[in-house]
Amino acid sequence: xxxxxxxxxxxxxxxxxxxxxxxxxxxxxxxxxxxxxxxxxxxxxxxxxxxxxxxxxxxxxxxxxxxxxxxxxxxxxxxxxxxxxxxxxxxxxxxxxxxxxxxxxxxxxxxxxxxxxxxxxxxxxxxxxxxxxxxxxxxxxxxxxx
Amino acid sequence: xxxxxxxxxxxxxxxxxxxxxxxxxxxxxxxxxxxxxxxxxxxxxxxxxxxxxxxxxxxxxxxxxxxxxxxxxxxxxxxxxxxxxxxxxxxxxxxxxxxxxxxxxxxxxxxxxxxxxxxxxxxxxxxxxxxxxxxxxxxxxxxxxx
Amino acid sequence: xxxxxxxxxxxxxxxxxxxxxxxxxxxxxxxxxxxxxxxxxxxxxxxxxxxxxxxxxxxxxxxxxxxxxxxxxxxxxxxxxxxxxxxxxxxxxxxxxxxxxxxxxxxxxxxxxxxxxxxxxxxxxxxxxxxxxxxxxxxxxxxxxx
Amino acid sequence: xxxxxxxxxxxxxxxxxxxxxxxxxxxxxxxxxxxxxxxxxxxxxxxxxxxxxxxxxxxxxxxxxxxxxxxxxxxxxxxxxxxxxxxxxxxxxxxxxxxxxxxxxxxxxxxxxxxxxxxxxxxxxxxxxxxxxxxxxxxxxxxxxx
Numbered sequence: 001x002x003x004x005x006x007x008x009x010x011x012x013x014x015x016x017x018x019x020x021x022x023x024x025x026x027x028x029x030x031x032x033x034x035x036x037x038x039x040x041x042x043x044x045x046x047x048x049x050x051x052x053x054x055x056x057x058x059x060x061x062x063x064x065x066x067x068x069x070x071x072x073x074x075x076x077x078x079x080x081x082x083x084x085x086x087x088x089x090x091x092x093x094x095x096x097x098x099x100x101x102x103x104x105x106x107x108x109x110x111x112x113x114x115x116x117x118x119x120x121x122x123x124x125x126x127x128x129x130x131x132x133x134x135x136x137x138x139x140x141x142x143x144x145x146x
Numbered sequence: 147x148x149x150x151x152x153x154x155x156x157x158x159x160x161x162x163x164x165x166x167x168x169x170x171x172x173x174x175x176x177x178x179x180x181x182x183x184x185x186x187x188x189x190x191x192x193x194x195x196x197x198x199x200x201x202x203x204x205x206x207x208x209x210x211x212x213x214x215x216x217x218x219x220x221x222x223x224x225x226x227x228x229x230x231x232x233x234x235x236x237x238x239x240x241x242x243x244x245x246x247x248x249x250x251x252x253x254x255x256x257x258x259x260x261x262x263x264x265x266x267x268x269x270x271x272x273x274x275x276x277x278x279x280x281x282x283x284x285x286x287x288x289x290x291x292x
Numbered sequence: 293x294x295x296x297x298x299x300x301x302x303x304x305x306x307x308x309x310x311x312x313x314x315x316x317x318x319x320x321x322x323x324x325x326x327x328x329x330x331x332x333x334x335x336x337x338x339x340x341x342x343x344x345x346x347x348x349x350x351x352x353x354x355x356x357x358x359x360x361x362x363x364x365x366x367x368x369x370x371x372x373x374x375x376x377x378x379x380x381x382x383x384x385x386x387x388x389x390x391x392x393x394x395x396x397x398x399x400x401x402x403x404x405x406x407x408x409x410x411x412x413x414x415x416x417x418x419x420x421x422x423x424x425x426x427x428x429x430x431x432x433x434x435x436x437x438x
Numbered sequence: 439x440x441x442x443x444x445x446x447x448x449x450x451x452x453x454x455x456x457x458x459x460x461x462x463x464x465x466x467x468x469x470x471x472x473x474x475x476x477x478x479x480x481x482x483x484x485x486x487x488x489x490x491x492x493x494x495x496x497x498x499x500x501x502x503x504x505x506x507x508x509x510x511x512x513x514x515x516x517x518x519x520x521x522x523x524x525x526x527x528x529x530x531x532x533x534x535x536x537x538x539x540x541x542x543x544x545x546x547x548x549x550x551x552x553x554x555x556x557x558x559x560x561x562x563x564x565x566x567x568x569x570x571x572x573x574x575x576x577x578x579x580x581x582x583x584x
Contacts, residue, residue, distance in 0.1 A: 033468035
């Protein structure tokens with residue numbers, strides 16, 4: 001019997017914008033939160049769980065927690081690689097880990113975000129159990145048995 | 147008989163944020179659009195015509211045109227002065243001019259924005275004549291006779 | 293005798309980021325300045341006149357003027373097309389025009405920026421005549437005779 | 439004998455900007471990193487340890503780690519209170535904690551950042567022991583004995 005995967009990942013690229021760099025000539029640390037979102041949305045478009053997919057099901061998934069660790073700087077002109085990893089959990093949460101690499105394939109930054117489910121597009125109630133669309137999605141991508 | 151003013155102005159301050167400066171050590175040019183909005187909203191709160199005031203009347207005022215001229219740079223640590231000037235016009239438009247000064251009172255930047263009136267908070271129709279709340283506001287601030 | 297072109301253009305794409313949209317659900321007007329820069333730098337990388345190319349020659353080209361006209365909104369999920377057009381001029385200036393289109397190929401926004409040449413990467417002097425590297429570039433791309 | 443404080447705090451205000459809010463009508467989560475920097479720099483200007491103070495001593499202090507927990511949203515029009523707390527440590531690090539409150543004095547967000555010391559303004563070496571200017575600063579504010 002094959003064991004189910006606990007993680008699914010997706011890799012995408014981001015080109016550092018001039019406006020994202022600071023007087024030290026490197027990407028301002030807060031912009032990595034943006035890169036995580038770029039990676040997460042690229043993951044979401046690829047795997048059918050993006051912001052717009054969620055919205056269609058009547059949900060928003062606000063971020064309740066984020067962490068970032070910086071190892072190396074990125075500078076203007078760099079094209080970074082974002083590895084976005086969905087971390088499976090039985091909670092009513094979406095957990096993603098991120099790894100960002102520079103063009104020499106050196107680790108630049110790691111991070112994690114945690115999202116919860118709120119119905120009625122942000123005006124509504126926090127869900128304490130996973131909504132059906134999320135359980136269905138997990139089955140579709142092989143994280144849960146059908 | 148006293149002639150009506152054609153312009154009303156309001157002055158506010160903005161402190162340059164680190165994130166707003168670029169590798170050249172100066173404020174990235176696009177951030178002046180943000181400073182104009184800071185000035186316009188400070189004007190709006192002072193004179194009762196801010197984004198939230200407009201929203202209460204059921205209107206949004208998207209920007210259809212903006213211009214910026216840069217004379218001098220601002221750098222991190224600077225506290226700039228924004229002069230925001232409402233330019234009266236009979237059209238269904240809000241026109242603002244902006245002058246930004248550094249701490250030596252030298253002109254850093256000038257600009258202009260043009261806004262139109264859309265009802266139903268951005269989902270709705272463009273108004274070709276000034277909405278009542280705007281005409282009433284002009285009377286209140288002395289740009290139109292009661 | 294063939295007449296020289298007066299304009300060179302380059303077309304690139306930009307995907308609207310969630311963070312770039314506002315409470316009205318559309319791209320905040322100031323972010324178009326960023327899209328213009330995306331287009332200009334994509335042009336620059338393609339034609340060898342990007343920020344990093346200029347820096348190699350010891351120059352920076354700060355923007356002294358920008359204009360934007362908004363025709364239609366862009367919303368989250370849109371992938372816009374940026375047409376960036378270099379407008380030839382004998383002055384010591386770089387002039388670009390921009391046209392941004394949505395996925396239905398409707399015109400969303402037009403704009404223009406004007407840049408000047410400053411040596412020593414922004415610490416230096418304004419050049420009143422075009423620097424050699426710029427004249428050489430114009431020859432290379434066919435805007436000037438060799 | 440009086441025990442030394444282990445923490446020093448500073449409180450400042452930030453007004454939510456329109457551009458900082460997203461299609462859900464609330465502050466985009468990544469902007470809290472900016473609010474932390476606002477709080478940290480306000481702390482730094484008050485206590486003489488800001489970015490520009492550090493630069494004068496030849497140091498930059500890049501952020502190597504940050505954490506954010508979101509409890510409640512902020513929306514356009516809110517004026518939030520940022521409590522910035524310097525957490526003393528014997529390591530060659532600057533550690534700050536942050537608490538952000540809304541106008542009803544409800545906790546909106548907490549966070550933490552860790553910075554290290556690099557000489558020659560970002561081009562240089564990581565310091566493994568606290569630089570003199572930092573030790574002197576700790577004495578001045580009462581965190582270390584003279």
